[in-house]
Amino acid sequence: MRLHLLLLLxxxxxxxTSGALSYGLGGSWRIRSGNRSxxxxxxxxxxxxxxxxxxxxxxDPYYGFNDLNYRWISLDNWTYSKEFKIxxxxxxxxxxxxxxxxxxxxxxxLLNNVTIGKTDNMFNKYIFxxxxxxxxxxxxxxxxxxxxxxxxxxxxxxxxRQVPPNCPPLVQKGECHVNFxxxxxxxxxxDWGPSFPTQGIWKDVRIEAYNICHLNDFTFVPxxxxxxxxxxxxxxTFFDVISPIPVGGQVIIAIPELKIQQTNNITLQPGAxxxxxxxxxxxxxxxxxxxPHGHGNQTGYNMKILFKLDKDLTIERSxxxxxxxxELMEEPIKGSHGLSxxxxxxxxxxxxxxxxxxxxxxxxxxxxxxxxxxxxxxxVDANMNVLRVWGGGIYEQDEFYELCDELGIMVxxxxxxxxxLYPNEQGFMDSVAAEVAHQVRRLKSHPSIIxxxxxxxxxxxxMMNWYGIKLVDLPVYIKDYVxxxxxxxxxxxxxxxxxRPFVTSSPSNGAKSVAEGWVSQNPHSRFFGDVHFxxxxxxxxxxxxxxxxxxxxxxxxxxxxxxxxLETVSSEKDWFYKSKFSIHRQHHExxxxxxxxxxxxxxxxxxxxxxxxxxxxxxxxxxxxxxQCVKTETEFYLRSRSEIVNGKGHTMGAMYWQLNDIWxxxxxxxxxxxxxxxxxxxxxxxxxxxxxxxxxxxxxxFYIYGVSDFHTESKVKLxxxxxxxxxxxxxxxxxxxxxxxxxxxxxxxxxxxVYKLLKRCGNCTRQSCVVSFYLSMDRGHxxxxxxxxxxxxxDAVGLLKPHITASISQQHGTFVFxxxxxxxxxFVWLDVGSIPGRFSxxxxxxxxxxxxxxxxxxxxxxxxxxxxxxxVTSLTDIY
Ligand code: BMA
Numbered sequence: 001m002r003l004h005l006l007l008l009l010x011x012x013x014x015x016x017t018s019g020a021l022s023y024g025l026g027g028s029w030r031i032r033s034g035n036r037s038x039x040x041x042x043x044x045x046x047x048x049x050x051x052x053x054x055x056x057x058x059x060d061p062y063y064g065f066n067d068l069n070y071r072w073i074s075l076d077n078w079t080y081s082k083e084f085k086i087x088x089x090x091x092x093x094x095x096x097x098x099x100x101x102x103x104x105x106x107x108x109x110l111l112n113n114v115t116i117g118k119t120d121n122m123f124n125k126y127i128f129x130x131x132x133x134x135x136x137x138x139x140x141x142x143x144x145x146x147x148x149x150x151x152x153x154x155x156x157x158x159x160x161r162q163v164p165p166n167c168p169p170l171v172q173k174g175e176c177h178v179n180f181x182x183x184x185x186x187x188x189x190x191d192w193g194p195s196f197p198t199q200g201i202w203k204d205v206r207i208e209a210y211n212i213c214h215l216n217d218f219t220f221v222p223x224x225x226x227x228x229x230x231x232x233x234x235x236x237t238f239f240d241v242i243s244p245i246p247v248g249g250q251v252i253i254a255i256p257e258l259k260i261q262q263t264n265n266i267t268l269q270p271g272a273x274x275x276x277x278x279x280x281x282x283x284x285x286x287x288x289x290x291x292p293h294g295h296g297n298q299t300g301y302n303m304k305i306l307f308k309l310d311k312d313l314t315i316e317r318s319x320x321x322x323x324x325x326x327e328l329m330e331e332p333i334k335g336s337h338g339l340s341x342x343x344x345x346x347x348x349x350x351x352x353x354x355x356x357x358x359x360x361x362x363x364x365x366x367x368x369x370x371x372x373x374x375x376x377x378x379x380v381d382a383n384m385n386v387l388r389v390w391g392g393g394i395y396e397q398d399e400f401y402e403l404c405d406e407l408g409i410m411v412x413x414x415x416x417x418x419x420x421l422y423p424n425e426q427g428f429m430d431s432v433a434a435e436v437a438h439q440v441r442r443l444k445s446h447p448s449i450i451x452x453x454x455x456x457x458x459x460x461x462x463m464m465n466w467y468g469i470k471l472v473d474l475p476v477y478i479k480d481y482v483x484x485x486x487x488x489x490x491x492x493x494x495x496x497x498x499x500r501p502f503v504t505s506s507p508s509n510g511a512k513s514v515a516e517g518w519v520s521q522n523p524h525s526r527f528f529g530d531v532h533f534x535x536x537x538x539x540x541x542x543x544x545x546x547x548x549x550x551x552x553x554x555x556x557x558x559x560x561x562x563x564x565x566l567e568t569v570s571s572e573k574d575w576f577y578k579s580k581f582s583i584h585r586q587h588h589e590x591x592x593x594x595x596x597x598x599x600x601x602x603x604x605x606x607x608x609x610x611x612x613x614x615x616x617x618x619x620x621x622x623x624x625x626x627x628q629c630v631k632t633e634t635e636f637y638l639r640s641r642s643e644i645v646n647g648k649g650h651t652m653g654a655m656y657w658q659l660n661d662i663w664x665x666x667x668x669x670x671x672x673x674x675x676x677x678x679x680x681x682x683x684x685x686x687x688x689x690x691x692x693x694x695x696x697x698x699x700x701x702f703y704i705y706g707v708s709d710f711h712t713e714s715k716v717k718l719x720x721x722x723x724x725x726x727x728x729x730x731x732x733x734x735x736x737x738x739x740x741x742x743x744x745x746x747x748x749x750x751x752x753x754v755y756k757l758l759k760r761c762g763n764c765t766r767q768s769c770v771v772s773f774y775l776s777m778d779r780g781h782x783x784x785x786x787x788x789x790x791x792x793x794x795d796a797v798g799l800l801k802p803h804i805t806a807s808i809s810q811q812h813g814t815f816v817f818x819x820x821x822x823x824x825x826x827f828v829w830l831d832v833g834s835i836p837g838r839f840s841x842x843x844x845x846x847x848x849x850x851x852x853x854x855x856x857x858x859x860x861x862x863x864x865x866x867x868x869x870x871x872v873t874s875l876t877d878i879y
Contacts, residue, residue: 102203293408338527342652392418726798
C-alpha cells in the first residue's frame with residue numbers, strides 16, 4: 001500500500017481529465033461518540049460540533065458559556081463512517097486512490113475493515129492507494145482521537161525537554177499542549193477566541209481512479225528576467241506515471257490574450273514525475289502586471305495547458321496567470337544604522353497598509369464564499385492592500401487566495417506556528433515538512449502571496465525568554481528553533497518556491513536575525529525587520545509612545561463588538577460590563593479594565609442610570625477609544641515613511657491587529673463576527689486613504705504632513721479650519737498655496753505654534769476648539785477630512801448635546817441618510833442594528849449642519865426596516 005502525502009493543487013481549475021475519474025465522498029456521513037451513546041448524521045466537509053448543532057443535539061456552541069458546557073465534545077473520540085457504492089467498473093482502473101484534502105486531525109482510517117492509513121496533521125493532504133481494498137460496495141470509517149487527549153499524550157511521551165507553554169493562561173479557558181499537535185493552534189483557545197478543538201473531515205474527500213498516468217498537481221510562477229526584460233513563466237506538473245513503459249506525447253500551453261501558444265514534446269518516465277516547462281514571453285508582448293489594490297489593476301490572463309499523450313490520453317487544465325514581481329528590500333539607509341525593510345512590487349516601493357487575518361470561525365465549514373467575499377471586500381473598501389494570514393490559525397481555503405488575487409490584497413503568509421516552542425522529534429519534523437511542501441505547492445501560483453514567514457512571535461518568545469528557560473538550556477532550544485524553521489521549513493519552502501522572500505519569524509530582524517544565527521538578541525529592534533507593538537498602559541493619544549520602526553506588522557487595542565452582535569449569544573442578565581458573561585468572553589487578562597482605563601484618559605465614561613443604556617454606551621466608548629488609538633498610531637507610522645529621526649524611521653508597513661473576529665467577543669478586531677464594521681474599520685477607510693493629511697503636535701507646535709500613495713507627484717492645497725465646539729460655523733479657515741507631495745512620500749506641509757493658531761482664531765482655547773483639515777487636488781480629488789483635538793474631550797468646553805436627525809431615502813440599491821445636527825458632534829455613530837451592510841462613513845466629527853451618508857446593504861432591506869433599527873449616538877449622548 002502506498003501513502004503519498006503531498007499531492008495535487010486545487011488551482012487546477014476546471015480542466016477535464018480524461019483517463020481519470022473522480023468521485024466525491026462528501027455529503028452525509030454517520031458520526032458516533034466513543035461509547036456509541038450518540039449517533040447522528042453529519043455533513044462532510046464539517047465537524048462533530050456543527051453536526052451536533054445541526055441535528056439539534058446541542059445549542060449554538062457560541063451562545064453564552066457553551067464553549068465550557070460543550071468541552072466534552074472535544075474530549076471524546078468520535079468515529080465517522082459511511083457506506084458507499086462505486087459508480088464505475090473498478091476492474092477497468094489500474095490505480096484507485098482515496099484522497100483527503102484535509103482531516104482534523106488524528107485518525108485511523110479503515111476501508112472495508114482494513115486499516116489503510118493514519119492521519120495526524122490537519123494541514124496535510126492525504127492520499128491512500130486503495131486499489132486492492134476497494135470493492136463495489138464499501139464501508140469506510142475514520143476513528144478519531146480527541147485532539148486534546150492526543151496532544152497531552154504526545155507531550156508526556158516527549159521526555160527530552162519541556163516544550164513550553166504547557167497551557168494557555170487561565171483567562172483563556174483553553175486546553176493544553178496545542179504545540180504537540182499539527183492543528184489550528186488557536187482552536188485550543190486564544191486571547192480573542194474560544195476553545196473548540198474540533199474533530200472531523202474538514203475538507204473534501206474523494207476517490208480518484210486512473211490508468212497510465214495522472215496529473216496530480218500543476219503550479220506556475222512568472223519570473224521576470226530584468227537583464228533581458230522578459231517574463232519567464234515557470235510551470236511545474238506533477239505526474240504519477242503507472243505505465244511500466246515511458247509515456248510520450250505533447251504539451252500545448254496557450255495564453256490566447258497574449259497570443260502565446262507553445263508546443264513541447266514530452267516523455268514521462270514511470271514513477272512519480274515532475275515535468276518542468278517554461279514559457280518565455282517575448283520582450284514586446286504587452287503584459288499587464290498585477291498590482292496591489294490602490295496601485296493599479298489586477299489583470300490576469302487565462303491559460304490552458306493540454307497534454308496529448310500516447311493511447312489518446314488527454315489531460316487539460318486551465319488557470320489564471322498574473323504577472324508581478326516582489327522584492328523584500330533590506331538595504332543600508334542614509335543617516336541610520338541598520339537596514340530598510342520594505343516591499344517593492346513591480347519595482348515600485350509600496351507602503352503596506354492593512355491588518356492581520358485570523359480564522360473567520362471556529363468551525364470552518366461555516367465559512368462560506370459569501371462570508372469570505374464580504375470580509376475581503378471590506379478589506380479593500382477600507383483602502384487596505386495587505387493581510388497577514390497569521391500563524392496561529394489555518395492556511396486559508398483556496399477561495400480566500402483567489403479573492404485576494406482578484407481584489408489586489410497582498411498576503412503575508414505565516415506558517416502555522418504561534419506563540420510557543422515546538423518539539424523536534426523526527427515524526428513531528430517529517431509531518432511539518434510534508435505540510436509545508438503541500439501548502440507551498442497549493443499556494444505558490446497566487447500573486448497575492450508576497451512573502452512566506454516561518455512563525456508568529458517564536459523568535460521573540462525564545463529570545464525575550466517568555467517561558468523562563470534557564471540560560472544554560474537556551475542553546476539547545478535555539479538549536480531546535482533553527483532545525484524547525486531554517487533547516488526544515490525554510491529549506492522545504494525554497495525547494496518548492498524561489499520566487500518570493502522568506503523570513504523565519506514575525507517579528508524578526510530580517511537579514512540581521514539571519515546574520516546573528518537566525519535569532520537576534522532583540523528581535524524587535526527599531527532598526528531592522530518588522531516589529532509587533534502593544535502598550536495598553538500609556539496614553540495612546542501621545543504618538544511618542546509608538547516605535548518609529550521600519551515595519552509594524554502588529555499593533556492594536558481592544559474594543560467590544562456592537563450590541564446587535566452580542567445579543568445573538570446572550571440574554572438580558574448578561575448585559576452589563578461586569579456580568580459573568582462579559583468577563584467570560586474577555587480572554588485577555590485585564591482586557592475589560594484596560595479598555596475603560598484608556599477611554600477614561602480622554603473621555604467621560606458612561607453614567608446613565610439605566611444599566612442597559614450604560615452597557616450600550618460602554619460598547620460605544622470602547623469603539624471610540626479603539627478607533628482613535630489605532631488612528632493615532634497608524635498615522636504616526638504613515639507619516640514616518642520618508643524621514644529618519646535619530647536613525648529611526650523609513651517606516652513602510654502598518655498592519656494593525658486584527659482584522660476579523662472568530663466569535664462574538666471583545667477583541668482587537670475592526671470587523672465583528674459576521675462582518676459588521678466597528679468604528680475602527682470606518683476610521684481605517686480614512687486613515688488608509690491614498691492621499692491623507694496627518695496632524696500632530698510636537699512641543700506645542702502643530703504640524704500637518706501630507707502622505708501620498710500615488711505613483712506620481714501630487715500638487716495639493718491644504719485647507720485648515722478651526723471650529724469652536726459650541727458653533728457650527730468655523731471660526732477661521734485658511735487655504736495654502738499649491739504644495740508638492742512626491743510620489744509615495746510623506747512630507748511636512750504645515751507648521752504653526754498652537755498658541756498662534758488659537759490667537760489667530762480669536763477667543764479660542766485648547767478646550768473650546770478643534771482643528772479640521774483636508775487636502776484637495778486639481779482634478780477634484782480630495783483627501784478625507786482629518787481633525788486634531790487640542791485637548792482631551794472630557795475637558796472640552798462648549799460641547800452641546802446635539803439633536804441629530806436623519807431622513808432616509810432609497811436610490812436604487814443604496815440608501816441615503818440625510819443627517820442634520822443642531823450642534824457640533826464628535827464621534828457620530830450611525831447604527832442599524834443587525835441589518836447587514838455598511839455606511840459610506842461613520843464615527844465622524846460633524847462640524848456642519850448637514851451631512852449625507854450612504855448605506856450599502858449586503859442583503860435586501862427597506863427604508864422602513866432601516867428606520868425602525870436606526871439609532872444615532874454621539875459623544876455627549878453618553879454623558
Ligand atoms: C499578538 C498576536 C496574537 C495575539 C495578539 C494580541 O501577539 O500574534 O498572538 O492575539 O498579539 O495579544
